[in-house]
Amino acid sequence: MSDVILSTKGLSKSFDGLRANHDIDFELYRHEVHALIGPNGAGKTTFVSMLIGRLRPTSGVMTFEGRDVTGLGAAARVKAGMAYTFQITSVFAKLSCHENVALAARRLGGDVEAEVASALERVGLGGRAEEIAGDLSYGHQRLLEIAMGLAQRPALLILDEPTQGLAESEIAGFKALIRALAAETTILLIEHNMSVVMELADRITVLNFGEVLAQGSPEEIHHSSAVQSAYLGTGGDDAED
Numbered sequence: 001m002s003d004v005i006l007s008t009k010g011l012s013k014s015f016d017g018l019r020a021n022h023d024i025d026f027e028l029y030r031h032e033v034h035a036l037i038g039p040n041g042a043g044k045t046t047f048v049s050m051l052i053g054r055l056r057p058t059s060g061v062m063t064f065e066g067r068d069v070t071g072l073g074a075a076a077r078v079k080a081g082m083a084y085t086f087q088i089t090s091v092f093a094k095l096s097c098h099e100n101v102a103l104a105a106r107r108l109g110g111d112v113e114a115e116v117a118s119a120l121e122r123v124g125l126g127g128r129a130e131e132i133a134g135d136l137s138y139g140h141q142r143l144l145e146i147a148m149g150l151a152q153r154p155a156l157l158i159l160d161e162p163t164q165g166l167a168e169s170e171i172a173g174f175k176a177l178i179r180a181l182a183a184e185t186t187i188l189l190i191e192h193n194m195s196v197v198m199e200l201a202d203r204i205t206v207l208n209f210g211e212v213l214a215q216g217s218p219e220e221i222h223h224s225s226a227v228q229s230a231y232l233g234t235g236g237d238d239a240e241d
């Protein structure tokens with residue numbers, strides 16, 4: 001697990017003097033499920049926006065697959081092997097599931113039909129290829145988004161709040177999906193649901209006030225008093241909500 005697929009060194013972002021991210025050193029290991037957590041406003045979205053090339057850092061560097069990608073834009077990073085899904089579903093509501101995934105698969109070239117079929121199958125939507133995306137339940141639309149990410153055969157899949165708005169039964173299915181996907185890709189989860197984080201993550205990074213407050217296994221994070229007082233606001237004994 002020591003093969004580093006992505007790293008940041010001293011990554012910082014300020015907005016008019018406000019330090020949204022400050023001096024973040026971060027490493028993501030190949031094939032790990034890594035959760036990024038922190039209270040509202042801690043800087044998670046800012047950090048991920050820099051990782052995917054939507055925001056330029058004020059200072060610091062980023063490498064991906066051993067290459068300095070600090071100056072690359074979002075499209076170039078997708079080509080380099082990063083895929084991400086957004087907090088809000090971004091499927092094309094009027095297109096079928098097949099067409100949505102095909103749009104993503106075409107970015108990569110190759111056998112689009114085979115990629116689409118495989119991606120839909122992996123998220124459990126194999127039988128719904130011709131259904132119109134907008135007619136799917138919210139939970140299924142989120143799965144469709146993950147299929148769109150997978151169709152790009154990413155080395156790194158970044159999922160922003162993937163369980164937000166899902167029913168409990170759907171969350172159970174999502175956990176199983178992530179466990180299966182971890183065998184073939186690296187996953188960075190930005191997630192508020194602590195049971196999902198604690199169950200799925202190999203390692204967790206906690207941001208607070210734009211800085212890394214703690215990093216470690218779920219067990220270490222669970223027992224960290226700094227995390228409990230800063231993130232959970234309790235200083236108490238239960239990190240699971």
Ligand SMILES: Nc1ncnc2c1ncn2[C@@H]1O[C@H](COP(=O)(O)OP(=O)(O)OP(=O)(O)O)[C@@H](O)[C@H]1O
Pocket residue numbers: 015018019020038039040041042043044045046047
């Ligand atoms: N474009 C921007 N312009 C100015 N300030 C911003 C901008 N984006 C984020 N911020 C500020 O940076 C800080 C970090 O915000 P960010 O959205 O990264 O946190 P977050 O951890 O993702 O929060 P949440 O969990 O609520 O999504 C906040 O104080 C926010 O107001």
